[in-house]
Amino acid sequence: MIRGMAILLLLQFLGELLSTWMTLPIPGNVIGMGLLLVALLIGWVKVDWLEEAADLLLSNMALFFVPAGVGVMVYADLISREWLPISVGLVLSTFCVIAVTGWVEQSLSRRGE
Amino acid sequence: MFAILTNHPLFGIGLTLLVFALAQSAYLKSRRNPLLTPVAVAIVAIIAALKLSDIPFAAYQNGGRYILFLLGPSVVALAVPLYRRRQEIYAKRGPIMAGVAAGALVSIVSASGLTWLLGGSRDVVLSMAPKSVTTPIAIALVEKIGGIPELTAAIVVLTGCLGAICGPEFCRLIGITSSSATGLAVGTAAHGIGTARMLEVDPLAGAVAGLAIGLNGLMTASLLPVLFILFG
Structure with missing residues (x-):
């Protein structure tokens, strides 16, 4: 558990460093995900070291978004000023993305079989 | 007191x-x-x-x-389900890349296009463009093209909640049935919040959704500045 947490935080930190030094638009935690995947694939990190910490975090991941969501209240005025284009655009666009992404993946996978 | x-x-x-x-x-x-x-x-x-x-x-x-x-280390931890399912995911690398590329393009064009058609101001249209990518990437991109970062942060969270609430059900409704396609669709459209829901529904879908957060972030970060120069 502690070892797993230490590895996750260390890789996030390395990701943050890379993101800052190279002024990438990709955040440190996403770079950290990539670094961890590479570390697992080349065997520097064993997946059993991480299992407990990763499962604990991932099974509660939705909770960690709550404070970010509550932050929406601060910008309620900004949204309400142009609520119609924002809400219709957001809803329709989200459904379009789900449909297109899913259809493309599914039809190409079937063709490959 | x-x-x-x-x-x-x-x-x-x-x-x-x-x-x-x-x-x-x-x-x-x-x-x-x-x-x-x-x-x-x-x-x-x-x-x-x-x-x-x-x-x-x-x-x-x-x-x-x-x-x-705790969101930071959780995103790093998404590499674990990805590693566990690496063979299935590697076998589908072509369809996965194509799906995210199509999704990223549709997301930028439809979010800003629809908002523009409905009379949204320029600031709002630009702020909508990166709505499907994870918050830190979306904010960095909007700062670059000149929208309102705070508005983008709110839009990204709302998009995530919508995708988490309706994503898996909507996929079933329109005939997207495989775990990898569902996970990819919800992860691409609704980033981490959608991924959190997929992890609960189905481990393979959760793993693919986690990958989609990173891939869509990369694709949107490369596409958006180009589209902005072409049409901005």
């Missing part, structure tokens, strides 16, 4: 955990009705509680930021 209590970090942490636990048990009692997706219910309930009792967001965030901090 009251402000001393609400400014203490334990107020924000305690409120979030308490409300989320209640939302989770309501969700389980409703036999996992997606309309009661705990993250969305908890956000709405906490906003209502803060507004009704006149507690400023800054007071809540004194504790909220500790919970938000």
Whole structure:
């Protein structure tokens, strides 16, 4: 558990460093995900070291978004000023993305079989 | 006196955990009705509680930021399900890359296009463009093209909640049935919040959704500045 947490935080930190030094638009935690995947694939990190910490975090991941969501209240005025284009655009666009992404993946996978 | 209590970090942490636990048990009692997706219910309930009792967001965030901090290592941890399912995912690398590329393009064009058609101002149109990517990437991109970063942050969270609430059901409705296609679609459209829901529904879908957060971030970060130069 502690070892797993230490590895996750260390890789996030390395990701943050890379993101800052190279002024990438990709955040440190996403770079950290990539670094961890590479570390697992080349065997520097064993997946059993991480299992407990990763499962604990991932099974509660939705909770960690709550404070970010509550932050929406601060910008309620900004949204309400142009609520119609924002809400219709957001809803329709989200459904379009789900449909297109899913259809493309599914039809190409079937063709490959 | 009251402000001393609400400014203490334990107020924000305690409120979030308490409300989320209640939302989770309501969700389980409703036999996992997606309309009661705990993250969305908890956000709405906490906003209502803060507004009704006149507690400023800054007071809540004194504790909220500790919970938000755990999001960082969670995103790193998404490499674990990805590694566990590496063979299945590697076998589908072509369809996965093509799906995310199509999704990223559709997301930018439809979000800003629809907002523009409905009379949105230039600032709002630009702020909508990166709505499907994870918040830090979306904010960095909007700063570059010149929208309103705070508005983008709010739009990204709302998009995530929508995808988490309706994503898996909408996929089933339109004939997207495989775990990898569903995970990819919801992860591409609704980033981390959608991924959190997929992890709960199906481990392979969760793994693919986690990958989609990173891939869509990369694709949108490369496409958006180009589209902005072409049409901006």
